Amino acid sequence: MSFIAQRLKAIKPSPTLAITAKAAKLKSEGKDIIGLGAGEPDFDTPQFIKDAAIAAMNKGFTKYTPAGGTSSLKKAIIAKYKRDNGLDYTEKQILVSVGGKQSCFNLCMALLDKGDEVIIPAPYWVSYPDMAMMADATPVFIQAGIEQGFRITAAQLERAITPKTRLLFLNSPSNPSGAIYAKADLVALGEVLRKHPRIVIATDDMYEHILLDGSKFVNILDACPDLFNRTVVLNGVSKAYSMTGWRIGYCGGPEELIWAMENVQSHSTSNPSSISQYAAEAALNGDQGCIDPMVVAFKERGKFISEALNAIPGVKCLKPQGAFYVFPDLREAIARLHADGKLKSPTDAALTEYLMEQEKAVAVVPGSAFGMEGYVRISYATSMDNLKKAAERMSKALTPAT
Ligand code: PLP
DSSP states (O other): OSSGGGGGTOOOHHHHHHHHHHHHHHTTTEEEEOOOOOOSSSSOOOOOHHHHHHHHHTOOOOOOTTTTHHHHHHHHHHHHHHHHHHOOOOOOOOEEEEEHHHHHHHHHHEEEEETOEEEEEEEEOTTTHHHHHTTTEEEEEEEEEEEETTTOOHHHHHOOTTTTTEEEEEEOOOOOOOOOOHHHHHHHHHHHHHHHHEEEEEEOOOTOBBBSSSOOOOOOHHHHHGGGGGGGEEETTTTTTTTTGGGEEEOOHHHHHHHHHHOOOOOOOOOOOOHHHHHHHHHHHHOOGHHHHHHHHHHHHHHHHHHHTTSSTTTOOOOOOOOTEEBBBBBHHHHHHHHHHHHSSHHHHHHHHHHHHHHSSOOOOGGGGGTTTTTTTOOOOOHHHHHHEOOOHHHHHHHOOO
16 A cells, blocks of 8 residues: 555655765765765855844744744845845735745645646756646646757747646756846747736746856846736745755745735745744845855856866866856766766766765766756855865766776
8 A cells, every 4th residue: 555645656855955965974984975966055154144043032033923924024025126126016925935945835836726737947946847746737848958058948938838838937047057047038938928828937036146157137027027917036045145944935926826825835834934034034134245255156166167077078068157056968978988888877867876986976966857867967065175176086087098
């Protein structure tokens, strides 16, 4: 007898968390391994944010709050959306959740019916397809590889749309590719979306502040303000302020949808931690200069690792544009290593296993976990020292013997 609901049979545990856990286990057993799997900044949360949390506890701010977040945090979020994105929201259009992950989950549960289709550009953040499936909907993938800069085109979007399409996820800067959409790309996507009023757009702006190529942040609403009434703008404090463990995400969207999303949340987790909400308010209202040192470090690291990877035969890596990931194309290297008998199969999963088995090992996540075979995701949210060692190790493991 199975204990698992039919609905959950196709759902997989998060592969990024699994790789991070495996690398940590091997390390604790004494293996020399550098983990490049984790999707979290390696910086401490800025002190003024921690101080706010301590003050919250000392003031007794340790009880339930309204399920969808405190009014004062919502005000800080409204001010953030106005300041950074030029968007106008009321408190009824804002929801605070247990991380950006819960915001996305709430959205899928509140919006999607059985049979609805969700368009997900690949490579994608690992949770989108599983969340869509948990809501009984069907993910529809659009492949956007390195040749097209990991960005879907308007023609691809047009082809993927059917009468059942209900939701489109956009994520720029992207986890896992680090690519960003230019305003012109989004204008072109908007022209297609305008013809299909049933489609809700989810713009996942989690890496908004981690821009590495000097460009200004834009999302679909900068390009097409007329789509405001059917767009959900998702964000959170996890990546920008190095607050992954605090679990605060937020979003702005149509009032009716936000109301339904809050209902989902009120029957699952209720409010996010009161103390974390207080800290997130300090983060959003405080000096945004605290983000700068992290971005400076990511720029240096991204440049280093992409150049080091491009120096390896059979590896192609785009210049990082945003977030703290690179997504090198290893198809040539995989084919060669497989032909040389070093990989069990010509797959990115076999390659990541091979890299983990080396005496001096590296843990990276296979591209197939993000819906794109033949690539790996490397997180450079780690020290330059670690990155230098990792690059040497990868070069040694991947360069053909002469
Ligand atoms: N969206 C993207 C694209 C992400 O990469 C992540 C985390 O890795 C999230 C959302 C969720 O972030 P969190 O739940 O930690 O706030």
